[in-house]
Amino acid sequence: MNDSFPENLRLLCSYYKSIADVCRRLSINRPQFNRYLSGTTFPSNSTLRRVCDFFGVEEHEILLPHSQFRRLLQVRPIAEQEPVAATPEQQFFDKLNSIGQHGVDKYVGYYFEYYLSMAYPGKVLRTLVCLERQGNKTYYQRTERLNPRRSGKPFHGMYKGVVQFLGDRIFLHDYETLTNLEMTQTILYPTFKNRVDRLTGLRLGVSGSGERMPCCTRVVYEFIGKEIKRNKVFPLLGLYDFDDERLDDDIRDSIKNDIATGEWHFRARF
Numbered sequence: 400m401n402d403s404f405p406e407n408l409r410l411l412c413s414y415y416k417s418i419a420d421v422c423r424r425l426s427i428n429r430p431q432f433n434r435y436l437s438g439t440t441f442p443s444n445s446t447l448r449r450v451c452d453f454f455g456v457e458e459h460e461i462l463l464p465h466s467q468f469r470r471l472l473q474v475r476p477i478a479e480q481e482p483v484a485a486t487p488e489q490q491f492f493d494k495l496n497s498i499g500q501h502g503v504d505k506y507v508g509y510y511f512e513y514y515l516s517m518a519y520p521g522k523v524l525r526t527l528v529c530l531e532r533q534g535n536k537t538y539y540q541r542t543e544r545l546n547p548r549r550s551g552k553p554f555h556g557m558y559k560g561v562v563q564f565l566g567d568r569i570f571l572h573d574y575e576t577l578t579n580l581e582m583t584q585t586i587l588y589p590t591f592k593n594r595v596d597r598l599t600g601l602r603l604g605v606s607g608s609g610e611r612m613p614c615c616t617r618v619v620y621e622f623i624g625k626e627i628k629r630n631k632v633f634p635l636l637g638l639y640d641f642d643d644e645r646l647d648d649d650i651r652d653s654i655k656n657d658i659a660t661g662e663w664h665f666r667a668r669f
Contacts, residue, residue: 405438406465410472411454412436425453426534445540446533496536499563499570503537506530506562506569506595508625511635512541513650514618518607522638523646523654528620530562537562539571544636553637558583569598581605585618588669595622599653601667615665617654 415421422432427446434440442450451458460471507530516524527542543556558581560573569589575581587600598620606612623632639646653668 403465405436407461407468409436428534499565502564507532509623509627510620511623512620514602514616514654517614523641524638525636527636597621599668616656619650619653
């Protein structure tokens with residue numbers, strides 16, 4: 400916890416009409432924001448970036464000693480941002496998002512994601528997915544860890560997106576954050592049991608190989624908890640042979656991309 404952060408945050412908020420106005424513009428609920436202001440809670444990395452982007456300061460600047468931070472703002476004052484009127488299209492998506500948040504809380508947490516790699520045919524890719532509620536929206540992050548040659552430093556890919564629960568299906572839309580050249584869509588079957596275990600569905604995306612071929616693949620999300628120890632989880636990410644004994648038979652059966660006789664469409668397995 401940084402001792403100066405709460406005081407610096409209160410100073411930034413003083414440039415606005417009210418704390419409620421700041422919370423509304425940031426889409427952070429008031430009780431959570433009050434904990435930041437009082438110093439009882441420090442925001443996550445993603446929330447801290449969002450707060451800094453909103454106020455127009457750098458992450459290291461908001462952690463400066465308060466006297467130094469105050470002098471910084473005197474030289475570079477924070478101009479209050481005027482709200483931008485929402486277009487009809489934005490109003491529609493805001494309404495859709497509002498509808499799509501009912502029932503999502505149940506699925507917040509961490510998952511192992513399994514699917515047959517689009518860039519490495521025949522290999523199963525296990526990634527880490529985190530679903531997180533922020534204000535009145537639900538976001539998620541997918542983290543890939545690739546080391547196909549088993550030597551050297553692994554490559555990490557990161558995807559960020561939004562989650563909506565519409566018509567008894569979970570919709571996830573994300574983009575690749577390093578090059579901004581890829582978007583994916585995943586649709587999952589929800590579980591109607593009290594305990595979340597595994598979610599199955601389909602993923603539509605683009606192969607990471609040079610041909611960048613659009614692909615569709617079956618996918619499984621395996622719930623691993625509301626909190627995790629990253630140093631234990633990250634070594635488990637990466638590429639696996641399809642018949643690797645560390646993969647459950649149920650997972651292999653669920654992600655196999657075959658089409659049954661008489662089927663005309665590529666369908667998820669429930």
